[in-house]
Amino acid sequence: MSATARDLVPPESRAPSGTPAKRVGSGKVRRLSRRDKVVLSLMVGLPTLIQLVFIWLPTVMSVGLSFTRWNGLALGDIRPAGGDNYQYISQDYPPFWPAIQHNMLWLAFLALVATPLGLLLAVLLDQQIRGSRIYQSIFFTPVMLSLALIGIIWQLFYQRDNGLLNFLLGTSGTPQAVDWFGDSSINIWAAMVAATWRHAGYVMLLYLAGLKGVDPSLKEAAAIDGANAAQTFFRVVFPAMRPINIVIVVITIIESLRAFDVVYVINRGTNGLELLSALVIQNLVGEGQVIGVGSALAVVLLVISLVPIVFYLSRTFGRENRA
Amino acid sequence: MSAAVSPGTATSRPATRSGSRPKRHYGTHIFLTAMAVMWLIPLVWAVFTALRPIASTNEHGYFSLAGDFNFDNFIQAWSQGGFAKYLWNSVIICVPAVLLVLFFASMMAFAVSRVSWKFNVTLLIMFTAGNLLPPQVLAAPLFEMAKHFQVPYSFSDSGNMLNTYIIVIAVNMAFQMGFCTFVLSNYMKALSADLTEAALVDGAGIWRQYREIIMPLCRPAFAALATLEVIFIYNDFFWPLLFIQSGDRLPVTTAINNLQGEFLNNYNLLAAGAVITVIPTLIVYLLLQRQFVAGLTLGSSKG
Numbered sequence: 336m337s338a339t340a341r342d343l344v345p346p347e348s349r350a351p352s353g354t355p356a357k358r359v360g361s362g363k364v365r366r367l368s369r370r371d372k373v374v375l376s377l378m379v380g381l382p383t384l385i386q387l388v389f390i391w392l393p394t395v396m397s398v399g400l401s402f403t404r405w406n407g408l409a410l411g412d413i414r415p416a417g418g419d420n421y422q423y424i425s426q427d428y429p430p431f432w433p434a435i436q437h438n439m440l441w442l443a444f445l446a447l448v449a450t451p452l453g454l455l456l457a458v459l460l461d462q463q464i465r466g467s468r469i470y471q472s473i474f475f476t477p478v479m480l481s482l483a484l485i486g487i488i489w490q491l492f493y494q495r496d497n498g499l500l501n502f503l504l505g506t507s508g509t510p511q512a513v514d515w516f517g518d519s520s521i522n523i524w525a526a527m528v529a530a531t532w533r534h535a536g537y538v539m540l541l542y543l544a545g546l547k548g549v550d551p552s553l554k555e556a557a558a559i560d561g562a563n564a565a566q567t568f569f570r571v572v573f574p575a576m577r578p579i580n581i582v583i584v585v586i587t588i589i590e591s592l593r594a595f596d597v598v599y600v601i602n603r604g605t606n607g608l609e610l611l612s613a614l615v616i617q618n619l620v621g622e623g624q625v626i627g628v629g630s631a632l633a634v635v636l637l638v639i640s641l642v643p644i645v646f647y648l649s650r651t652f653g654r655e656n657r658a
Numbered sequence: 659m660s661a662a663v664s665p666g667t668a669t670s671r672p673a674t675r676s677g678s679r680p681k682r683h684y685g686t687h688i689f690l691t692a693m694a695v696m697w698l699i700p701l702v703w704a705v706f707t708a709l710r711p712i713a714s715t716n717e718h719g720y721f722s723l724a725g726d727f728n729f730d731n732f733i734q735a736w737s738q739g740g741f742a743k744y745l746w747n748s749v750i751i752c753v754p755a756v757l758l759v760l761f762f763a764s765m766m767a768f769a770v771s772r773v774s775w776k777f778n779v780t781l782l783i784m785f786t787a788g789n790l791l792p793p794q795v796l797a798a799p800l801f802e803m804a805k806h807f808q809v810p811y812s813f814s815d816s817g818n819m820l821n822t823y824i825i826v827i828a829v830n831m832a833f834q835m836g837f838c839t840f841v842l843s844n845y846m847k848a849l850s851a852d853l854t855e856a857a858l859v860d861g862a863g864i865w866r867q868y869r870e871i872i873m874p875l876c877r878p879a880f881a882a883l884a885t886l887e888v889i890f891i892y893n894d895f896f897w898p899l900l901f902i903q904s905g906d907r908l909p910v911t912t913a914i915n916n917l918q919g920e921f922l923n924n925y926n927l928l929a930a931g932a933v934i935t936v937i938p939t940l941i942v943y944l945l946l947q948r949q950f951v952a953g954l955t956l957g958s959s960k961g
Contacts, residue, residue: 371864375773378765378868382835383781385762389800389832390788396799407802459690464683473694476701479939479950481893481911487918487932491707491925492700499703502721532697537954544955585790593792596895600915612794616900619798629798637795644790652783 397637401630407619420631428628434609437523438639441530441610442591449531450587453538458568460539461546475540477533486600489529490516519607526597526608534590538583545579546572581650588643592636611636701936708732708929715926731930739917739927741910741934748892748909748938750823755830756887760880762831763838768868770839771846772854782843789836793896800829801900816903825901826909830891838883841953845879846872878952885946886953889939910935 367375404416424431456474460467477485492499493515500515501507515525549572557567573580595612598604604613611632618629707720714725735741766785770778804819811817819825853875854867862870898912905916917931943950 368863374864375769378864379769379781382762382766382785382839385828385832386785386788386835389829390791390796390836391784393796393799393803394791396803397795400798407805410806456690456693459683459686462683462686464686464690470690470694473697475951476943477697478954479889479893479943480936481895483895483911483915484893484932484935487914487928488700488704490918491704491929491932494925497715497720497925499699499721507721532700536697540951540954589790589792593794595792595794599895599899600918612792615794615797619801620900626798626802633795633798636792640790640792640795644787647790648783648787651786652779 394637397630397633400626401634403627405626407626416627420627424628424631430609430614434611434614437608437610438591440523441527441594442588444527445530445534445587445591449534450538450583452531453535454542456535456539457542457546461543471543474536476536478536478540480533482530482533482596483600485529485533486597490601493525516601522601522607526601530594530597541579541583542576545576549575581647585643585647589640592640704929704932707926708933710926712924712926720925731926732934735927735930735934739931740906741931743906744908744910744913745938747907748911751826751830751898751909752888752891755827755891756884758827759831759834759838759887760884763835763842764873764876765868766839767842767846768872771843772867772872782840785836785839787836789833793833797900804901820901821903821907823907826897829897830894834887834890838887841883842876842879845876849875882949882953885942885949889942889950892938
């Protein structure tokens with residue numbers, strides 16, 4: 336009987352209570368029957384195996400492949416390359432630094448525009464206003480759409496010759512018409528607006544749930560103390576939503592690292608729309624497969640992603656671990 | 659977050675507060691109406707474009723009201739554009755993936771939340787972290803694993819796992835499992851320990867506790883998660899893009915990207931395709947809005 340097996344005890348059977356249904360041996364602790372242990376190991380083992388094979392093994396392999404040179408054909412062709420791939424992407428690979436900048440810009444835009452907009456909508460809709468549900472449904476609609484589809488829908492809106500935006504600006508058909516997704520100096524902004532369309536609705540929804548969870552007596556107490564609406568919100572309500580705030584911070588960072596679909600639909604993440612995730616894929620598909628370079632880019636993405644992931648996990652599970 | 663995830667609050671959104679009299683918020687209404695109009699413009703424009711035959715827009719321009727309005731573009735996209743097939747492909751991927759992910763996640767969640775043992779928190783952390791990774795981090799190894807996994811040609815015409823639905827289903831399932839396990843384990847933790855205690859006294863084994871006591875009580879959480887996962891997996895663009903090479907096997911969300919090239923200069927048809935792609939999510943949303951919203955807020959860990 337291993338230590339693990341001895342720990343496989345339902346929490347309720349720790350406290351002595353009632354008539355013990357099953358006692359193994361002399362009954363120090365009520366243990367699980369052999370059959371229960373088999374069942375439990377399957378219940379844990381199968382999902383864990385799936386996670387290891389499809390998530391964690393590939394993650395480790397990404398790290399491994401990033402130190403090799405490989406064209407993706409025969410497994411025997413994998414050659415060790417040391418840090419060459421990293422040196423290459425940081426010094427000789429032109430889209431790398433623009434991609435880092437664009438990912439940071441994307442994060443800043445979501446954090447400074449989309450998320451506050453979602454919070455503002457939530458605060459306004461949390462008041463008792465007529466038609467609140469209708470407004471909520473409208474703002475929420477894009478959240479159901481895939482980012483790929485959002486890219487297509489905004490393409491129709493942004494096109495140079497036949498897009499609505501150029502008609503509305505009166506530039507359609509003139510030389511001043513802007514190709515919002517094609518012009519490399521502005522297309523990242525156009526793409527971020529399209530992403531905001533979805534992100535703000537998502538943030539609104541989460542904050543609406545958060546605001547409903549804030550104890551109304553907190554607000555009343557603040558009002559009695561003479562705080563105005565803004566003071567009440569920023570000093571009392573917002574800090575009280577701390578758990579939701581953490582989730583929103585993490586979601587905003589992760590969404591900005593995951594941004595892929597929109598730019599891939601527009602132009603596969605080239606010409607002003609370089610993002611780390613898109614560069615990874617550009618190096619994996621197409622003629623010149625350079626798995627090592629793609630993996631090095633994936634590892635950069637992984638390392639950056641681990642910051643919000645570890646932050647979130649330590650917030651969520653830290654308490655339980657200590658207990 | 660675990661506070662947000664209790665059986666009581668899972669599906670019941672707090673009812674609109676009553677009691678105090680409604681105030682007037684003219685400024686708020688003006689702002690919200692302006693925002694709502696801006697929010698709807700891209701969608702309305704897509705529907706408007708889709709309803710006009712290309713002959714009308716060629717003659718009168720896209721920014722006009724003249725000409726015919728009909729469903730010809732939808733009919734063409736459905737029959738010639740292959741949307742009937744793409745939607746069916748989405749079903750083939752979505753249904754097994756959602757059922758499997760809920761099945762495995764519920765077992766895992768049960769084991770980590772109702773049974774106390776050494777590594778349950780460690781495993782739960784591993785599952786949750788896996789869901790937060792950007793999918794592109796895993797792309798190269800998963801692609802190569804699928805490519806080098808030899809299977810008989812009778813099973814897959816590529817001789818490996820590329821270009822099969824199975825690999826897309828498996829990876830979607832694995833990727834969504836962490837999220838579902840996290841949500842379900844929080845939900846199950848909130849269920850009283852007395853429930854399984856009583857069963858234990860009756861001599862019920864682990865499987866009966868799971869199957870007959872905990873599962874039925876988790877129905878609200880399953881409803882919310884199933885709705886959410888159908889939409890997540892239906893909306894998944896990346897995994898089919900990576901694994902499936904034949905265009906006619908793509909699910910609709912990924913296929914529409916190819917149509918962008920095919921329907922070049924026929925924006926009306928592209929718009930119709932986009933609207934067709936939205937319709938299933940819209941139906942799910944309208945029928946199961948409550949479950950969908952509950953799922954999103956109850957698992958607000960979703961990255």
